[in-house]
Amino acid sequence: METKLPIVGADASGGKGSPKGRQITQAKMSTVEIVSDPGEGAQKCAQIFGAISAKMGNGVWTVEIIPAEIQPPPRLPAGASGNRIRIGSVPVTNWGDRSKVVVALNDQVLLARHRLDALEDDAIVLIENMWKDHTDEDIRQQWVDAMEEVSDRNYRIIEIPMEEECLKIVDNPRRGKNMWVLGLLCYLYDRDLELAAAQIADTFRKKAQEITDRNVELLNAGFSWAAENLGFGFEVRPIGDDRPHVVMNGNEALAMGAVASGMDLAAMYPITPATSVSHHLGEEFLKFGGLLHQAEDEIAAAGVAIGASWSGKCAFTITSGPGLALKTEFIGLAIMTEIPLVVVDVQRGGPSTGLPTKVEQSDLLAALYGQPGDAPRVVIAPATIEECFYSMITARKIAEAFRTVVMVLSDANLATGVSPFPRPELDPSWVAAPPDLSPIPEGLRPYDWDPQTGLSRRFIPGSPGGMHTLTGLAHDEGSKVAYDSEINQRASAMRSRKLAVFQSTLKPPSVNGPEEGDMLVVGWGSTKGAIEEAVEEAREEGLSVSNLHLTFLSPLEPGLKEIFSRFKKVVTIEINYSDEPDDPYITPENRRLGQLAWLLRAHILVDVDCWTRVLGEPLRPGAILNAIREKMPEGGVS
Amino acid sequence: MSSACSLLHLAEADDREFKMGDYEAAVARWCPGCGDHSVLTAVQRLLTEEQLKPEDTVFVSGIGCSSRFPHYMKTYGFHGTHGRALPISTGIKLNRPDLEVFAVMGDGDCVSIGAGHWVHAIRYNIDMVALLLDNNIYGLTKMQTSPTTPQGQKSNTQPQGSWLPPMNPLSVTLGVTNASFVAQTVEWVPSHLFATLKEAFHHKGFSFVRILQRCPAYLPKLFEDAITDPERIELLVHPDGVEAKDLEGVYKDRVYHDPTDIDAARRFAEDQSKVRIGVYFRDESRPRYEETRHLPTLTAEEKLSVLDQEFDRYAV
Ligand SMILES: Cc1ncc(C[n+]2csc(CCOP(=O)(O)OP(=O)(O)O)c2C)c(N)n1
Ligand code: SF4
Ligand SMILES: [Mg+2]
Numbered sequence: 001m002e003t004k005l006p007i008v009g010a011d012a013s014g015g016k017g018s019p020k021g022r023q024i025t026q027a028k029m030s031t032v033e034i035v036s037d038p039g040e041g042a043q044k045c046a047q048i049f050g051a052i053s054a055k056m057g058n059g060v061w062t063v064e065i066i067p068a069e070i071q072p073p074p075r076l077p078a079g080a081s082g083n084r085i086r087i088g089s090v091p092v093t094n095w096g097d098r099s100k101v102v103v104a105l106n107d108q109v110l111l112a113r114h115r116l117d118a119l120e121d122d123a124i125v126l127i128e129n130m131w132k133d134h135t136d137e138d139i140r141q142q143w144v145d146a147m148e149e150v151s152d153r154n155y156r157i158i159e160i161p162m163e164e165e166c167l168k169i170v171d172n173p174r175r176g177k178n179m180w181v182l183g184l185l186c187y188l189y190d191r192d193l194e195l196a197a198a199q200i201a202d203t204f205r206k207k208a209q210e211i212t213d214r215n216v217e218l219l220n221a222g223f224s225w226a227a228e229n230l231g232f233g234f235e236v237r238p239i240g241d242d243r244p245h246v247v248m249n250g251n252e253a254l255a256m257g258a259v260a261s262g263m264d265l266a267a268m269y270p271i272t273p274a275t276s277v278s279h280h281l282g283e284e285f286l287k288f289g290g291l292l293h294q295a296e297d298e299i300a301a302a303g304v305a306i307g308a309s310w311s312g313k314c315a316f317t318i319t320s321g322p323g324l325a326l327k328t329e330f331i332g333l334a335i336m337t338e339i340p341l342v343v344v345d346v347q348r349g350g351p352s353t354g355l356p357t358k359v360e361q362s363d364l365l366a367a368l369y370g371q372p373g374d375a376p377r378v379v380i381a382p383a384t385i386e387e388c389f390y391s392m393i394t395a396r397k398i399a400e401a402f403r404t405v406v407m408v409l410s411d412a413n414l415a416t417g418v419s420p421f422p423r424p425e426l427d428p429s430w431v432a433a434p435p436d437l438s439p440i441p442e443g444l445r446p447y448d449w450d451p452q453t454g455l456s457r458r459f460i461p462g463s464p465g466g467m468h469t470l471t472g473l474a475h476d477e478g479s480k481v482a483y484d485s486e487i488n489q490r491a492s493a494m495r496s497r498k499l500a501v502f503q504s505t506l507k508p509p510s511v512n513g514p515e516e517g518d519m520l521v522v523g524w525g526s527t528k529g530a531i532e533e534a535v536e537e538a539r540e541e542g543l544s545v546s547n548l549h550l551t552f553l554s555p556l557e558p559g560l561k562e563i564f565s566r567f568k569k570v571v572t573i574e575i576n577y578s579d580e581p582d583d584p585y586i587t588p589e590n591r592r593l594g595q596l597a598w599l600l601r602a603h604i605l606v607d608v609d610c611w612t613r614v615l616g617e618p619l620r621p622g623a624i625l626n627a628i629r630e631k632m633p634e635g636g637v638s
Numbered sequence: 639m640s641s642a643c644s645l646l647h648l649a650e651a652d653d654r655e656f657k658m659g660d661y662e663a664a665v666a667r668w669c670p671g672c673g674d675h676s677v678l679t680a681v682q683r684l685l686t687e688e689q690l691k692p693e694d695t696v697f698v699s700g701i702g703c704s705s706r707f708p709h710y711m712k713t714y715g716f717h718g719t720h721g722r723a724l725p726i727s728t729g730i731k732l733n734r735p736d737l738e739v740f741a742v743m744g745d746g747d748c749v750s751i752g753a754g755h756w757v758h759a760i761r762y763n764i765d766m767v768a769l770l771l772d773n774n775i776y777g778l779t780k781m782q783t784s785p786t787t788p789q790g791q792k793s794n795t796q797p798q799g800s801w802l803p804p805m806n807p808l809s810v811t812l813g814v815t816n817a818s819f820v821a822q823t824v825e826w827v828p829s830h831l832f833a834t835l836k837e838a839f840h841h842k843g844f845s846f847v848r849i850l851q852r853c854p855a856y857l858p859k860l861f862e863d864a865i866t867d868p869e870r871i872e873l874l875v876h877p878d879g880v881e882a883k884d885l886e887g888v889y890k891d892r893v894y895h896d897p898t899d900i901d902a903a904r905r906f907a908e909d910q911s912k913v914r915i916g917v918y919f920r921d922e923s924r925p926r927y928e929e930t931r932h933l934p935t936l937t938a939e940e941k942l943s944v945l946d947q948e949f950d951r952y953a954v
Pocket of ligand 2: 671672703704778853854856
């Protein structure tokens with residue numbers, strides 16, 4: 001089929017082998033995308049493909065391609081919807097750079113990906129051909145224009161009669177084509193068809209059996225068609241890690257982590273990309289006896305969580321940028337009154353409504369310093385989907401042990417990325433103990449700060465003898481309103497001291513790569529996988545570069561000054577805005593930096609540089625690699 | 639709200655007997671003659687009469703003169719942020735349905751900055767008591783217009799007089815779907831105040847009580863008419879509301895009002911020709927939000943074994 005269909009600028013002569021003896025390319029990693037109009041099921045196809053790949057022992061990272069418009073008309077670049085799946089014979093930690101294979105259900109969604117530079121120069125494009133000879137002249141013309149537009153690349157375009165083939169099985173191929181495509185991909189990547197059929201059955205388990213049967217029929221048909229017509233394929237070997245794994249996205253991991261931590265009250269107000277945490281929790285809590293409270297707004301959500309936490313087990317609230325802004329006053333109250341509270345911020349682009357579905361790491365300083373007044377709190381940032389799970393357990397423990405607010409900074413990249421990780425071995429010590437309502441010993445006060453550590457016992461309503469009134473006003477050890485200057489100084493010191501005490505329990509972070517060298521790249525949060533991939537690549541090029549990734553942003557992990565001193569240059573890489581040094585009016589003095597760079601400079605007194613981007617997408621390892629090359633100290637570029 | 643025994647401790651017989659003084663904490667520091675003093679006394683009397691355990695009782699407030707209330711109660715207290723007493727109370731009740739929760743709010747607190755929470759708290763209908771101490775002015779911040787300030791009343795922010803007609807907290811409350819208890823009383827008639835609080839406490843659901851409260855510091859003349867002229871007051875009386883038999887001699891204007899009749903309640907609330915006190919509306923059959931809260935009963939081990947099964951769904 002492919003040899004018959006050469007397209008302007010495309011190289012269709014690559015597949016040499018016969019359909020039976022096909023040409024197999026071995027790959028350590030391979031990235032494939034499926035794009036369609038919304039509602040055509042590209043995401044379902046991709047999810048199943050990802051799940052099968054994980055089951056076959058590959059590293060997998062799946063990320064959604066979300067349409068720019070909510071209900072776009074069909075055949076519009078802005079409506080491109082689907083998934084990118086990156087599979088590997090090593091663990092896959094990020095979405096990669098550009099895709100090698102793309103299945104496009106029309107020419108316009110292909111254009112969308114092309115325009116975003118999402119496809120490799122020699123990508124294999126498997127495209128539905130029904131539009132080419134469509135009865136509507138406009139559509140035929142759009143096809144021609146689209147092919148013209150993409151012809152500046154060396155794509156290998158293969159037109160495929162998907163509609164025609166699916167019509168042999170179903171009346172309305174709009175529903176079902178996705179499973180046919182799944183079959184095709186299973187052939188290309190040598191996926192186990194039985195596994196695929198089982199996965200389909202699981203996906204449609206709530207529907208009638210005939211739905212599963214028809215989808216499996218489509219799967220098989222797509223597979224056979226590919227076997228007869230496509231003379232190539234990819235081999236991506238399993239990792240060889242036979243520990244049991246689970247596969248989920250970062251929001252599901254946060255929800256499961258919350259349950260494992262023993263927290264059983266979450267209060268929230270819907271906001272992308274945090275909302276799906278609450279969808280999972282809503283379901284989970286039904287099984288565990290917890291409650292997901294959808295409040296009237298984010299302020300109320302924070303208030304409900306605080307009221308719940310104060311009166312018993314630590315509760316939490318989940319939000320994203322605009323919601324975090326609304327919670328500001330309440331977070332200050334929780335810090336002032338030393339109520340344990342976990343606040344999860346699944347970051348999106350900002351400020352204001354910003355980029356609701358897209359990733360950014362622009363809330364770091366707001367998370368650290370968002371409260372008027374001095375309001376020390378702990379801030380942690382999971383770097384992987386697995387860490388999303390564990391971060392909730394850690395956050396709950398710290399919040400209760402230190403009577404403080406713990407902010408967990410995830411982001412849209414983790415929230416929507418799907419990847420396997422070793423199945424957690426559940427530990428009862430993770431689960432919060434029931435609140436201690438034993439009588440309060442005579443003379444003990446609600447803020448009997450240990451003068452060394454600032455720690456004190458929580459008084460929980462219900463404990464006889466502990467009656468007191470909590471207040472957000474300045475107060476003394478007895479929770480009595482105190483405008484006395486000496487008391488305010490002491491109380492501030494006590495709330496602050498807890499951070500130092502907590503920091504003393506942390507280990508210095510480890511350096512990925514040599515312990516000294518020309519450049520150290522420092523990152524935080526979801527960029528870890530992409531940064532490590534780029535840094536390792538840079539080292540293969542001969543550059544002397546290592547990286548370090550921070551999980552704790554407040555307090556900062558110890559030992560940074562000493563580590564930094566072993567490198568000629570320190571650069572942060574982040575998904576937030578910073579001025580480019582050579583932009584108009586920008587000077588070293590007025591240059592606004594990446595948020596971690598500000599923080600490190602302030603704390604460590606090192607001249608930290610930064611490279612940051614706010615492109616509304618996760619960082620690509622290739623782009624980071626370029627940045628590393630550029631930022632190498634003089635003489636470093638090889 | 640009705641008194642629930644504590645589920646979590648003191649299962650053995652508790653033979654303590656609480657006196658008024660057991661509920662008194664610091665000396666209240668409101669202005670002399672401030673109506674908040676009378677409310678405090680009435681509430682302490684209620685707790686004494688109901689023998690509420692101090693450790694199982696919580697007063698939550700926002701910010702304002704009236705919100706100092708919890709500091710003067712020897713129970714647990716939460717003096718929160720301006721306007722947010724209700725979300726905090728909601729969180730407490732959701733996590734600890736065994737606690738008795740009272741929210742105390744000023745008119746700025748409840749009707750202005752906290753208005754969104756107020757409307758939703760009415761709808762949630764959580765079993766607690768909400769007191770609106772309505773002095774028609776911002777006291778703590780020194781005489782700014784409040785949403786309930788009478789039209790024409792001068793203040794520091796509207797020296798020409800308040801522009802708009804005041805908001806009516808009763809008709810707002812009665813307009814919210816799922817309202818379950820709405821009453822009005824005045825702090826200068828202690829027996830009515832006490833009887834109303836008692837009804838509110840015994841109602842199962844969100845009991846909203848608007849208490850007209852004097853602020854001699856900023857609006858010394860505000861309720862003068864109603865205080866000096868008994869004809870300005872009309873009592874809504876009913877066996878399921880406040881009967882106020884002791885007040886027969888003082889207030890002649892008595893209307894027999896069945897609190898299940900929401901249309902009549904709304905008419906009474908709307909008509910401003912009299913200061914009408916008593917229980918306007920009451921319906922215990924309304925759904926209560928806390929009934930959706932399933933308190934976890936699993937041990938850590940049981941919980942994790944359920945979670946482990948959940949992981950099967952994600953297993954590869
Ligand atoms: C977010 C916020 N805004 C404003 C204030 C200032 N403030 C404190 S109390 C108050 C109004 C008090 O009036 P009201 O609620 O009627 O209570 P009262 O003092 O009359 O009892 C204001 C505006 C504050 N504490 N917090
Ligand atoms: S200012 Fe008014 S409300 Fe405040 S304490 Fe004084 S009299 Fe009471
Ligand atoms: Mg007031």
